Amino acid sequence: MVLEFPTIEAARTWYASPAYQELAPLRTRNIPGDPVLVDGVAPDYDPRATAAALRAGSVV
Structure with missing residues (x-):
């Protein structure tokens, strides 16, 4: 999931x-993954590639 701010x-x-913190346990119990903040990405950015590299221990 990608959220934009x-x-x-x-x-x-x-x-x-407080609103998100109330819901956070539902997310953490049901959706595997860690939040990652990325400051400014190009239009062709692929978050799946970044996630795969992070899981593999690679530097992105």
């Missing part, structure tokens, strides 16, 4: 919000 600070504010 206007700024990194907006993403952090959303993540720390």
Whole structure:
């Protein structure tokens, strides 16, 4: 899943919000993965490739 925010600070504010924190246990129990903040990506960015590299321990 990819979510877009206007700024990194907006993403952090959303993540720390009481509303998201109330729902976070549902996500962590049912969807494997870790949140990753990426500041500005090109239109052809492929998050799947980045996730695969991170899982493999590669530097991206």
